[in-house]
Amino acid sequence: MSSITSAPTTTHSNAMADFSRTTSRWGQITMIAGLLISVAGPLYLVFATGLDIGPAQLWIAFAAVAATFGIIWIVEPLTYYPILGPAAMYQAFMIGNISNKLLPAALIAQTNIGAKPGSKRAELAAVVAICGAAVVHLISLAIFVGLLGSWLISVIPPSVLLVTRLYVLPTVLGAVLVQAIVSMKQPRTTVFALLVSAVVVFVVLPLVPSLAMVSTAIAVLGTILLAWFFRGKNTITEAKPIHIE
Template sequence: MDVQNKYYRTLVKFGIGAMIYACIANFIPPIYISAKYGTFPGLSGIFKLWGLVAATYGISWIVQPTAYFPTVGVAGSYVGWLAGSVGDIRMTSANMALKSAEYEADTHEGKVIANLATCTSVFVSVAAIMLFTLIGGRVVPLLPQAVLDAFNYILPALFGSIYIDLLLKNPRGGLLTIACIAVILLFSGNILELNSGLVTILAVALGILANRVIFVYDKNKSSVKID
């Protein structure tokens, strides 16, 4: 157990170091441009901008890393949030890697595989973004319109495939969760006017609640049988 803990401690140590470096690197371009061209917006300008982004995304800053943590764990949180696209690239790759390597997510082996998968997905996406930034402007216009239109369906198809995998493992929980979330989403726009960060945490709470209902139901059923 101690050696296992050493692995997590190493991840946390590197994770904290890298996040501190990233927090600094994050501000270098605006500092560089402000200094070079004398366009620093002033502290009041910075506060105004911070207010704007905090009002729009502030809830997501706190809610998303917290809501995703039970699924992505330590490695997935550090690497995933720094590289972004946690839901559509990192979690998807981790899930597929666990399926191929045949380990469960909540075992130590599963967490190691999920870490390797998250990092691998970063190599792929960073390379893809670099490639598209450099040559995308020349290549994309050459693609047929039908292929460009089909890009709209990448994410729905991806999540359809992943969800059916989860549903096969836990049919009752999967069906109950998706039904509850669909109802919330259908009504949240007009009636609840919920922020997307809040809808995320609500969806996670619904998933947990659905599994709690099943857990209690099964427990009661087995105790009735014993009686």
């Protein structure tokens, strides 16, 4: 919205053009830096600590993840752009937790200064609000996860740690599945997804265990095809930002 609708008038076109140029250039530079640093860590582990992991294993893991989330990688930036505007895109997709934290932060700031949605004031307010949110986010992570969390891990009984390690995955996925189903509001698609997944997990995999590597990709593809070919006539709603935190 904000990026397209308001044609700059002569009075503030220079200042806003300057803002766009700065945020675009530095947004890209900082995002590329963030990207490289975040991949450097695991690559160091893989290749420099003598773990003996072949590139093939990395490619297979990457392919398996891409087959599952590849569509989301592209769709998410597309659907958030009209809400965030260009400058905030570079902030949001580096900081993360967009829908549950950054969007509310931006909206509250806009309301508090009475900025009309889509206006240049609103765009600036969003960027500033996300900066404020980022500061709080970094501080709380450093204190509660970095310091407190590390201390907690060191004093927690080993049995609790063991249980956490073994069962945190099903607890995360149970909650996230419900969250996805409720927030997408597509009952038909949900039924297809559960059916396809049940067939894959309880029928196909026991018969052909070697498909384990691509089981999620099969389920994703199957769900998309069924949801598309059996879509209802009134499902053509506006494409909403899809995000699961």
